[in-house]
Amino acid sequence: MxxxxxxxxxxxxxxxxxxxxxGRYLSAKSIAAGQDIPYQFLRTLLQEMxxxxxxxxxxxxxxxxxxxxxxxxITVTQLIEIFQGKVQVSECMFRKQICGNRxxxxxRHEIMRIEQVVQSEFEKVTIGKxxxxxxxxxxx
Amino acid sequence: MxxxxxxxxxxxxxxxxxxxxxGRYLSAKSIAAGQDIPYQFLRTLLQEMxxxxxxxxxxxxxxxxxxxxxxxxITVTQLIEIFQGKVQVSECMFRKQICGNRxxxxxRHEIMRIEQVVQSEFEKVTIGKxxxxxxxxxxx
DNA sequence: ATTAACTGATACTAAATTAGTATCAAATAA
DNA sequence: TTATTTGATACTAATTTAGTATCAGTTAAT
Numbered sequence: 544m545x546x547x548x549x550x551x552x553x554x555x556x557x558x559x560x561x562x563x564x565x566g567r568y569l570s571a572k573s574i575a576a577g578q579d580i581p582y583q584f585l586r587t588l589l590q591e592m593x594x595x596x597x598x599x600x601x602x603x604x605x606x607x608x609x610x611x612x613x614x615x616x617i618t619v620t621q622l623i624e625i626f627q628g629k630v631q632v633s634e635c636m637f638r639k640q641i642c643g644n645r646x647x648x649x650x651r652h653e654i655m656r657i658e659q660v661v662q663s664e665f666e667k668v669t670i671g672k673x674x675x676x677x678x679x680x681x682x683x
Numbered sequence: 684m685x686x687x688x689x690x691x692x693x694x695x696x697x698x699x700x701x702x703x704x705x706g707r708y709l710s711a712k713s714i715a716a717g718q719d720i721p722y723q724f725l726r727t728l729l730q731e732m733x734x735x736x737x738x739x740x741x742x743x744x745x746x747x748x749x750x751x752x753x754x755x756x757i758t759v760t761q762l763i764e765i766f767q768g769k770v771q772v773s774e775c776m777f778r779k780q781i782c783g784n785r786x787x788x789x790x791r792h793e794i795m796r797i798e799q800v801v802q803s804e805f806e807k808v809t810i811g812k813x814x815x816x817x818x819x820x821x822x823x
Numbered sequence: 824a825t826t827a828a829c830t831g832a833t834a835c836t837a838a839a840t841t842a843g844t845a846t847c848a849a850a851t852a853a
Numbered sequence: 854t855t856a857t858t859t860g861a862t863a864c865t866a867a868t869t870t871a872g873t874a875t876c877a878g879t880t881a882a883t
Contacts, residue, residue: 544686544767546801547794549871570829584872590831603880604828627684653813657804661686664797673793689842710858724843730860743851744857767841 550626551619553580554588558617558670559677561598561610568600568607588626595625615671620662630662687759690766693720694728695759698810699817701738702754708740708747728766735765755811760802770802 547555556578561569571589575582589608592598599611623630687695696718701709711729715722729748732738739751763770 544770602830606829630684660804742859746858
């Protein structure tokens with residue numbers, strides 16, 4: 544069971560790189576090289592993040608990408624939602640045969656509880672937090 | 684993001700059906716019909732569960748499957764591991780470029796923490812618990 | 824002005840995983 | 854002896870994930 548797919552993983556790493564270079568434009572090329580992410584793949588991820596207003600870009604020579612939002616407001620939950628869709632335990636758990644009556648389906652209840660836990664755990668992890676942890680580790 | 688795939692989902696439902704008919708052999712056919720699971724698919728899942736000693740079978744006419752273990756000892760975590768592999772947040776998060784040094788990788792730390800939380804939440808959910816919840820709901 | 828270094832947009836392919844089907848042999852109850 | 858059932862295994866289809874390619878347009882530097 545894989546919780547983070549490559550695109551979410553790459554997106555997090557790209558955002559960390561951008562957060563570390565706050566205020567400067569970083570090219571896709573340099574991010575790809577620095578983080579060891581396939582260049583063209585990264586480009587599609589960056590565009591997706593622009594669409595979600597996480598980053599901005601500047602075209603042309605010396606262009607690149609820059610973090611738009613406060614790193615502390617970007618959560619892993621958000622990134623998972625963007626690249627892997629909303630967290631959902633199982634659609635089919637809720638169906639007739641087991642639930643009998645959808646409205647009183649106990650599995651649904653159990654499952655939504657876990658879903659909440661998972662989501663709130665990932666919400667605690669922001670790009671800002673990761674960056675600080677990373678810097679702290681590097682200082683050692 | 685899908686946490687439970689169909690096979691895990693189906694397996695849980697099949698186990699609930701078996702747990703509800705404790706001590707009797709239930710045929711794959713009847714489970715499939717009752718739980719609305721594709722018959723041949725279910726058969727492969729049942730065989731997998733036999734291999735993991737969750738259930739036993741009896742061949743021939745009037746044969747079928749029966750729960751082997753105490754329903755309270757079968758956790759959703761176990762089923763996820765069987766049908767979706769061990770919970771792992773991301774393999775690649777741990778790599779050189781971000782971690783610098785694998786042993787002090789902060790992301791790894793953060794991620795393993797979440798992994799633990801996810802796993803322990805799913806461990807709380809046993810077939811026994813689900814069955815009791817289900818029966819309680821049905822009595823209403 | 825021209826060129827090199829960039830992003831925007833989008834379409835495409837490949838690989839892996841998930842979901843589901845099919846077949847035939849062997850066992851057992853009636 | 855036959856219908857019903859599992860054991861074993863191989864196969865196909867659909868979907869998702871991962872990655873590539875292309876070309877147009879923008880900008881900085883020369």
